[in-house]
Amino acid sequence: MTLYIDPPAWPGHGRMWSHLVSDVSYDELHAFAERLGVPRRAFERDHYDLPSHRYADAVAAGAVEVGSREVVRLLLASGLRRRKRNGAQARRT
Secondary structure: OOEEEOOOOEEEOOEEEEEEEEOOOHHHHHHHHHHHOOOHHHEEOOEEEEEHHHHHHHHHOOOEEOOHHHHHHHHHHHOOOOOOEOOEOOOOO
């Protein structure tokens, strides 16, 4: 099981965010996030948004640090990439 996380470089709600992804399955991703105590509401289409203060927790739990472009490449290669449609954020559980 390998999960990946990019650096907290995405601004929003007064803080910086990282993306946590799996290259295997959403089930793997949800299970990892649950073990970290990350609420399901942090899941957006194909990744979890993690605030910068949780970055070290994810890495300590086994997430592999990669760049933001690598996160997208991994999602595309795995077939798990889900793009926004018509500006609406479609959530998948």
